[in-house]
Amino acid sequence: xxxxxxxxxxxxxxxxxxxxxxxxxxxxxxxxxxxxxxxxxxxxxxxxxxxxxxxxxxxxxxxxxxxxxxxxxxxxxxxxxxxxxxxxxxxxxxxxxxxxxxxxxxxxxxxxxxxxxxxxxxxxxxxxxxxxxxxxxxxxxxxxxxxxxxxxxxxxxxxxxxxxxxxxxxxxxxxxxxxxxxxxxxxxxxxxxxxxxxxxxxxxxxxxxxxxxxxxxxxxxxxxxxxxxxxxxxxxxxxxxxxxxxxxxxxxxxxxxxxxxxxxxxxxxxxxxxxxxxxxxxxxxxxxxxxxxxxxxxxxxxxxxxxxxxxxxxxxxxxxxxxxxxxxxxxxxxxxxxxxxxxxxxxxxxxxxxxxxxxxxxxxxxxxxx
Amino acid sequence: xxxxxxxxxxxxxxxxxxxxxxxxxxxxxxxxxxxxxxxxxxxxxxxxxxxxxxxxxxxxxxxxxxxxxxxxxxxxxxxxxxxxxxxxxxxxxxxxxxxxxxxxxxxxxxxxxxxxxxxxxxxxxxxxxxxxxxxxxxxxxxxxxxxxxxxxxxxxxxxxxxxxxxxxxxxxxxxxxxxxxxxxxxxxxxxxxxxxxxxxxxxxxxxxxxxxxxxxxxxxxxxxxxxxxxxxxxxxxxxxxxxxxxxxxxxxxxxxxxxxxxxxxxxxxxxxxxxxxxxxxxxxxxxxxxxxxxxxxxxxxxxxxxxxxxxxxxxxxx
Numbered sequence: 273x274x275x276x277x278x279x280x281x282x283x284x285x286x287x288x289x290x291x292x293x294x295x296x297x298x299x300x301x302x303x304x305x306x307x308x309x310x311x312x313x314x315x316x317x318x319x320x321x322x323x324x325x326x327x328x329x330x331x332x333x334x335x336x337x338x339x340x341x342x343x344x345x346x347x348x349x350x351x352x353x354x355x356x357x358x359x360x361x362x363x364x365x366x367x368x369x370x371x372x373x374x375x376x377x378x379x380x381x382x383x384x385x386x387x388x389x390x391x392x393x394x395x396x397x398x399x400x401x402x403x404x405x406x407x408x409x410x411x412x413x414x415x416x417x418x419x420x421x422x423x424x425x426x427x428x429x430x431x432x433x434x435x436x437x438x439x440x441x442x443x444x445x446x447x448x449x450x451x452x453x454x455x456x457x458x459x460x461x462x463x464x465x466x467x468x469x470x471x472x473x474x475x476x477x478x479x480x481x482x483x484x485x486x487x488x489x490x491x492x493x494x495x496x497x498x499x500x501x502x503x504x505x506x507x508x509x510x511x512x513x514x515x516x517x518x519x520x521x522x523x524x525x526x527x528x529x530x531x532x533x534x535x536x537x538x539x540x541x542x543x544x545x546x547x548x549x550x551x552x553x554x555x556x557x558x559x560x561x562x563x564x565x566x567x568x569x570x571x572x573x574x575x576x577x578x579x580x581x582x583x584x585x586x587x588x589x590x591x592x593x594x595x596x597x598x599x600x601x602x603x604x605x606x607x608x609x610x611x612x613x614x615x616x617x618x619x620x621x622x623x624x625x626x627x628x629x630x631x632x633x634x635x636x637x638x639x640x641x642x
Numbered sequence: 643x644x645x646x647x648x649x650x651x652x653x654x655x656x657x658x659x660x661x662x663x664x665x666x667x668x669x670x671x672x673x674x675x676x677x678x679x680x681x682x683x684x685x686x687x688x689x690x691x692x693x694x695x696x697x698x699x700x701x702x703x704x705x706x707x708x709x710x711x712x713x714x715x716x717x718x719x720x721x722x723x724x725x726x727x728x729x730x731x732x733x734x735x736x737x738x739x740x741x742x743x744x745x746x747x748x749x750x751x752x753x754x755x756x757x758x759x760x761x762x763x764x765x766x767x768x769x770x771x772x773x774x775x776x777x778x779x780x781x782x783x784x785x786x787x788x789x790x791x792x793x794x795x796x797x798x799x800x801x802x803x804x805x806x807x808x809x810x811x812x813x814x815x816x817x818x819x820x821x822x823x824x825x826x827x828x829x830x831x832x833x834x835x836x837x838x839x840x841x842x843x844x845x846x847x848x849x850x851x852x853x854x855x856x857x858x859x860x861x862x863x864x865x866x867x868x869x870x871x872x873x874x875x876x877x878x879x880x881x882x883x884x885x886x887x888x889x890x891x892x893x894x895x896x897x898x899x900x901x902x903x904x905x906x907x908x909x910x911x912x913x914x915x916x917x918x919x920x921x922x923x924x925x926x927x928x929x930x931x932x933x934x935x936x937x938x939x940x941x942x943x944x945x946x947x948x949x950x951x952x953x954x955x956x957x958x959x960x
């Protein structure tokens with residue numbers, strides 16, 4: 273069914289169809305519309321879920337953990353400080369192998385109070401064992417949320433999945449949304465280690481140095497296995513509903529000499545910049561990274577790479593740039609742009625490419641213009 | 643309410659107290675099933691595991707324990723073994739009540755009546771877990787929150803918690819604590835719980851009955867157990883039950899329950915309210931109170947009297 277929706281509403285629509293048994297959430301700008309809409313669905317009876325209006329994000333994730341371990345489907349949503357506040361529990365969720373799905377509306381971190389788009393919140397969760405996907409359109413927010421449940425709950429994965437949307441730039445903008453008749457796309461959940469009072473077990477017990485690393489390795493093994501599950505799920509989604517996704521969305525990359533790499537809405541905006549650059553005779557392409565965990569194999573060999581980071585790791589560099597250099601060994605031009613909602617137009621992006629200085633870092637609006 | 647003029651005999655002849663003692667005489671039928679198996683990693687004389695033994699006997703096998711970081715995390719044993727014969731979900735320090743909230747909702751959504759019991763220490767309840775607990779209470783979560791209170795962070799080597807009493811030495815209050823014990827029961831009561839009680843490891847039958855009552859009531863309930871701790875309180879290991887009894891007899895701990903807001907003070911504490919034993923009898927055997935300033939003892943005595951008066955007045959209110 274075709275309609276018009278915001279990114280937040282699209283997520284809520286997908287959650288309604290995935291029908292988690294328990295939703296536990298705490299409001300934070302710009303995520304509020306997601307949880308308000310879910311609460312409305314529950315209140316009106318359109319969703320049969322239990323909505324736990326917890327008193328903090330730490331408790332939101334803890335409640336999802338407690339619910340999930342009984343073997344049922346759970347969902348939550350947060351943003352920025354909310355995500356940071358639940359950090360202890362995001363680690364717990366992954367370590368406990370619980371397929372919780374969470375929408376995170378990417379937002380800057382204080383101080384100062386800034387509610388606008390930035391990716392540092394989610395990127396600080398890189399190492400927790402969560403799978404992370406970053407979307408760029410309202411339609412993709414909906415599709416990725418649906419797929420997240422199927423991927424998380426797959427018995428080769430059993431890890432939580434975070435669906436990331438840019439605050440306001442995607443959470444609050446209206447775009448067309450084509451909802452699907454879900455059918456059996458998400459199979460019933462079966463958690464092999466669900467609590468069973470007839471077969472009592474201890475969960476998360478004291479674990480010695482002879483065992484702990486085995487559990488850690490098991491998370492990594494499942495993240496590696498998730499590559500296949502993500503591919504299968506996206507393939508099945510395309511087969512059933514006609515929309516194709518991958519680990520990256522490549523635009524005019526095949527013959528490109530310079531490729532722009534970014535995530536979220538910047539990655540989509542880069543496509544417009546590519547067209548402008550091509551008109552000027554510059555062989556540009558763009559590669560929008562969708563999945564950051566697991567981190568995809570990137571084919572950037574022989575190409576100049578311009579990475580745009582809407583985030584930063586102080587004392588090291590743009591987080592995306594750092595990851596890409598580590599993976600491809602190719603030198604990049606690292607652009608830090610869009611922090612705290614700083615406006616970045618496709619003309620600006622085209623400018624980054626025209627004036628690139630491979631091997632250097634450039635803070636848009638701060639360091640001398642390229 | 644403390645009336646030292648009356649003899650113990652005259653107190654016992656009081657009809658109200660007599661009835662209570664009769665009720666106490668009806669010893670509940672304690673199931674033989676054990677849910678705490680042999681070879682726990684508890685310290686000698688541990689009253690946390692003694693209490694949990696009776697909690698689980700009262701709760702039965704259709705029960706899940708949610709345990710934040712505390713002595714019980716250790717007592718259950720080391721992976722891949724567990725000494726507890728019910729499912730135990732270990733969770734981060736401040737998250738027990740929230741975790742239980744999700745779990746209870748999930749069980750109820752699935753039509754299951756499984757008891758969800760948080761079993762947390764004083765640090766995990768009075769300090770780091772108080773927000774999650776308050777939230778779960780306010781939301782009417784169908785669960786039982788039990789705080790076993792050894793009045794310090796025992797697991798990490800006896801650092802002060804807000805449950806540590808005034809004057810007690812801990813590793814972070816080497817000269818004795820200068821602040822009073824936090825009144826978590828008053829805080830819990832402010833949530834207007836359907837059921838709330840205090841208990842003490844030295845009175846396991848009383849504890850057993852209170853756990854059964856709490857679990858029979860739908861909605862949130864809270865039981866606060868005083869759990870004497872030999873290494874933490876620095877007394878010899880065979881004296882845990884005696885310490886608990888001295889706490890009640892001196893009035894440092896009061897046994898009571900509130901059912902839908904109606905307070906009933908336990909018979910043991912009724913006796914103590916009429917004629918408490920000297921507080922020094924409770925303080926002296928404990929190394930943690932060694933060298934306590936007499937002025938601090940006086941403050942403790944005043945607090946006991948004030949607490950007794952407050953509870954007696956509440957109980958007398960129709």
